[in-house]
Amino acid sequence: xxxxxxxxxxxxxxxxxxxxxxARCNGVPLEVIVTLNVDExxxxxxxxxxxxxxxxxxxxxKGFGANHNAAFxxxxxxxxxxxxxxVRLPGDPxxxxxxxxxxxxxxxxxxxxxxxxxxxxxxxxxxxxLLFLVRKALxxxxxLDYEIADLPLSPDWVAGMFMFLRSETFAEVGGFDERYxxxxxxxxxxxxxxxxxxxxxxxxxxxxxxxxxxxxxxxLRHLRWHLASILRFLLxx
Numbered sequence: 728x729x730x731x732x733x734x735x736x737x738x739x740x741x742x743x744x745x746x747x748x749x750a751r752c753n754g755v756p757l758e759v760i761v762t763l764n765v766d767e768x769x770x771x772x773x774x775x776x777x778x779x780x781x782x783x784x785x786x787x788x789k790g791f792g793a794n795h796n797a798a799f800x801x802x803x804x805x806x807x808x809x810x811x812x813x814v815r816l817p818g819d820p821x822x823x824x825x826x827x828x829x830x831x832x833x834x835x836x837x838x839x840x841x842x843x844x845x846x847x848x849x850x851x852x853x854x855x856x857l858l859f860l861v862r863k864a865l866x867x868x869x870x871l872d873y874e875i876a877d878l879p880l881s882p883d884w885v886a887g888m889f890m891f892l893r894s895e896t897f898a899e900v901g902g903f904d905e906r907y908x909x910x911x912x913x914x915x916x917x918x919x920x921x922x923x924x925x926x927x928x929x930x931x932x933x934x935x936x937x938x939x940x941x942x943x944x945x946x947l948r949h950l951r952w953h954l955a956s957i958l959r960f961l962l963x964x
Contacts, residue, residue: 792903834925
């Protein structure tokens with residue numbers, strides 16, 4: 728069974744759309760854990776889905792990693808999947824992702840991520856350095872860190888809008904580092920997986936569509952979280 732963790736920040740409408748996509752994924756058994764990080768009404772009924780659905784209401788907001796770690800403690804599946812609410816699934820991604828994770832050397836796998844207009848997003852990246860971040864701020868980096876073709880790719884890290892792992896592997900590395908309140912939890916997790924000897928994979932034959940919010944470009948608070956996470960990652964071992 729696959730345990731799917733979704734965290735909503737006032738995005739219950741988007742979560743409803745994603746749940747409808749998951750309802751069409753019948754290749755493997757699913758359970759879904761939805762965390763409401765802020766108080767909001769549900770736009771869906773818990774019993775209207777072909778999989779068990781657990782809804783967690785937080786009394787106080789938590790960070791990205793803390794929410795998914797808390798959801799993981801409720802997960803019963805052999806596999807754990809982190810999906811953002813603004814992701815849509817045009818097809819069933821799980822059979823192919825499971826084949827990839829059949830290789831014990833792979834710690835995490837992710838689908839190819841496209842924007843709603845069909846452009847490939849930069850969801851598979853190299854580990855950032857200070858020089859790279861300065862060049863990126865100046866607009867002097869390529870849009871994509873890797874050339875993506877038809878074959879699976881082994882990037883340094885994959886973005887947290889969709890990550891698929893064995894539950895035992897997620898537990899082995901201790902889940903997300905909750906000191907990252909928002910941003911770079913995915914980079915840090917992939918770095919720790921690699922240090923444990925696991926590979927990171929992108930499966931380009933599987934596609935997810937991501938309508939990115941890009942809050943750090945509009946919100947000063949999100950920008951502060953982003954910068955704090957960058958600093959923590961660069962200074963960490």
